[in-house]
Amino acid sequence: MxxxxxxxxxxxxxxxxxxxxxxxxxxxxxxxxxxxxxxxxxxxxxxxxxxxxxxxxxxxxxxxxxxxxxxxxxxxxSFADLHQLFAEINTILQQFTQLLKSGEANLTSMHESYKKSAQDIYNFRQKINTALDELETMTTTNLDVAMITLESDLKTGIDNCNTGVLQFVTVDKGILVKDKTLLLKHPCISICHRHSELYITSRTALYKYDLRGKQLKRLYEESSSLNSVFTCAISNNGDKIFVINRKDNKLLTLANDGTVLFEFSDPALKCPWGVHVTSAEQVLVCCQGTNTIMQVHRDGKRKIATMSLEADGFKAPLSVFYNMKSASVVVGLGSSPSIVVLKVT
CATH class of the missing domain: 3.30.160.60 (Classic Zinc Finger)
Structure with a gap:
């Protein structure tokens, strides 16, 4: 050519x-x-x-x-050397080509592994998000229920603190039987009665009710502090009402219209609690702070006697009643669920 x-x-x-x-x-x-x-x-x-x-x-x-x-x-x-050289070069070229293919395969595998790992991480994150959403929903629901319950209980407690329940009990063949119940618009701390009239204290006031639960009159009030009108007792003829002022450690003597006649105090009259008027017009006061029962004159102006309970191992008298037939004093204690009967000699 x-x-x-x-x-x-x-x-x-x-x-x-x-x-x-x-x-x-x-x-x-x-x-x-x-x-x-x-x-x-x-x-x-x-x-x-x-x-x-x-x-x-x-x-x-x-x-x-x-x-x-x-x-x-x-x-x-020689030409043989050249042929050998070409063969070696060809072998090296083949090895390089194989390495290049292997590197490309490894790179592809690495990309696939990266994609799979990224997808696995995403899926796991979605599971975590779902679990957190469920936990949040469950926790919020529980908190809502707890809050509603707490608000209801608190409202009930407040209502109970601001209201009182008066339960009538009758005695049938020596057995106590529940009778009617009266709901009052104020706390009910103590109660005494004379004929068809009820006298109820609320810590800050003394009220008079009839047996149907109708409030007849607010006889006395001292709202400056709690426990200033704590417990009460009425004389046999109804001319005097004795009220414990626990805050100031006093025994108040009121007229039946609520007028304060006298305020009695004494070093032994510490933390007074219950008060009782016997059939002989003796006024008995529980002195929780001195573990004694104090007898006060019927006019409420002076102390007559004091009976200590510590000698018999009794503490914290809260209520008292004198049984004339058995000549004994019945005392309710705050230090135990027991009622003790003490013989008076």
């Missing part, structure tokens, strides 16, 4: 490389040393498998045992 197209073109074989038409700049670039640009590459170091110039040999290859001129080295190189 070459001869047909270029009949006047002279051809050169491999043995005529020196006659090949190579441009002068290209030839200079190929023949010059990269390190010593003024020198041409004329030598070949077999120890380092490197072409070099005279300066390179003087500086870097003086200890090398086999250094040839390039043309001599070319003459000694």
């Amino acid at each position: 070459h001869k047909q197209l270029y009949k006047k073109h002279t051809t050169y074989g491999r043995s005529d490389i020196k006659y090949w038409p190579v441009a002068k700049p290209t030839q200079d670039l190929i023949e010059k040393c990269e390190l010593h640009t003024e020198e041409k590459l004329k030598l070949y170091c077999e120890d380092h498998e490197q072409i070099c110039c005279n300066t390179c040999v003087s500086l870097n290859h003086r200890q090398c045992t086999t250094v040839y001129l390039i043309q001599d080295a070319v003459k000694t190189q």
Whole structure:
């Protein structure tokens, strides 16, 4: 084909490389040393498998045992060596290709693992969010129920604190039987009665009711502090009402219209609680602070006697009643759930 197209073109074989038409700049670039640009590459170091110039040999290859001129080295190189070199290069190229494919596969696998891990993290986060939402809903519901219950209990407690219940009890053949119940608009601390009238204290006031639960009158009030109108008892003829002022450690004597007749106090009258008027018009007062029962004159102006309970091992008297038939004092204690009966001699 070459001869047909270029009949006047002279051809050169491999043995005529020196006659090949190579441009002068290209030839200079190929023949010059990269390190010593003024020198041409004329030598070949077999120890380092490197072409070099005279300066390179003087500086870097003086200890090398086999250094040839390039043309001599070319003459000694066989085609078998070239084939072996090409085979080695091909083997290296195949290995590099295999490594490249393996790297691409590893990269693909890494991307897939990344996607799977990211999806797993997202799914786990969704489960956590769902669990937290359920926990929030359950906790909020429980708190709402607890709040409603607490508000209801608190309202009931407040209502109970501001109201009182009066329970009537009858005795049938020695057995206590519940009778009617009256709801009052104020606390009910103590009660006494005379004929068809009830006298009830609320810590701050003394009221008079009828047996139907109708409030007839507020007889006395001291609202400056609690327990200033604590317990009460009425005389047999109804002309006097005795009221315990627990706050100030006093026994008040009131007229039946609520007028204060006298205020009695005594060093032994500490933390007074219950008060009782006997059939003989004796006024008995429970002194919780001194563990005594004090007898006060019927006019409420002076102390007559004091009975100590500590000698018998009893403390904190809260209520008292005198039984004339048995000549004994019945005392309710705050220190125990017992009721004691003391013989009076």
